[in-house]
Amino acid sequence: MIILLFFLAHWFLSLFSQTFFLHRYASHKMFKMNGFWEKFFYAITFLSQGSSFLNPRAYAILHRMHHAFSDTEKDPHSPHFVKDVWGMMIQTKNIYLNYSKYNHEPEEQFRDNYPAWPLIDKIGDSWITRLVFISFYIWFYVTFATAWWMFLLLPIHFLMGPLHGAIVNWCGHKYGYSNHDNDDHSKNSLPLDFLMLGELFQNNHHKKPNSPNFASKWFEFDPTYPLMKVMHWMRIIKLRKSN
Template sequence: MACHRKHHAFADREGDPHSPLIEGLRNIVLKGAFYYRRAVRQPGMLEKYGKGTPNDWIERHLLSRLNWLGILIMLAIDMYLFGFFVGPLVWAVQMMWIPFWAAGVVNGIGHALGYRNFDVKDESRNIAPIAIWLGGEELHNNHHADPKSAKFKAKWYEFDIGWMYIRLLQLLHLAKVEYARGL
């Protein structure tokens, strides 16, 4: 969360932890997770930009110190759900998927290519609808225009599968929305 907040504070300017305009599109797409890791290791960054986030004991005492543990827990869950042979394959896809698509494509392509609904102070763009893969994150310009909104869709023709997931979780009483655009 802290890295994300710092990105919004300095989007596409010096200080942005992962701007393709500063670091180059190829670098962000291929090495996006590296830029996150580098940013959170900067002195004072977590304290300054992480204020108000949940005080997660497991994250602070276990996963931040033993980050490999979360990876092994995910492997164990995948093996339990999908079996001894398929589970590791699912896990391998997840381990490549998140750094490439979330840290690379959303932050790289989402600030380089696509259309804009809002004239914001950065170069954020909405990418062609590939929502199944990105969970609504391809509506990046909409997100930068209203970063506190849980709903990224701004036009009637935009598809925000992430918002659909949130609504489903709300119906199951597993999520609470503080704010959503247009509601």
């Protein structure tokens, strides 16, 4: 039971950091927050993603490219130009590293207006830090696991951030239904997306990329949006108006 709770906590905390901070804030600026809260959620993203921490700047660049070139050969993570999901992950990793390590500069349209905390970026990208997190995950399982099969969950902890991205980009551009014709292959994979906290409404999101609510039909539900409304009401964030 402890292992299951730990796995679910890591899954959803990491996923929330990705959809709320990296995607809706760093990439799209769907809302504003002051410097304190930006640093707070930056730190939460680092702690929750752990060994698979994703640099917000590099994430934002890739995601903006994804929207500009959706499902074309210039899309950094379209599932339609690779053999399998592993190939898509490797391709995404290589492009991501070029930007996270400043080997390449992105086109001007993808630059700037994303959060940056160089100290956390440096710590989070260190192999020492990643190994510390991996060691913690292993220690936790050795201490609390009650069956051998539980250890099969460990690789998911190690690669949590990239795995979330792979699920969204593979499934969200291959499987499901479409509410809108976006001139790409984006799909809505789940009408009640509790699995990925709204990220699997890719068709809706590509139609209205700046809308904080990824659901658009009456039967669809984006679990992250009500949390954002509460944070807006509490003045932690300020949602911007969208069309």
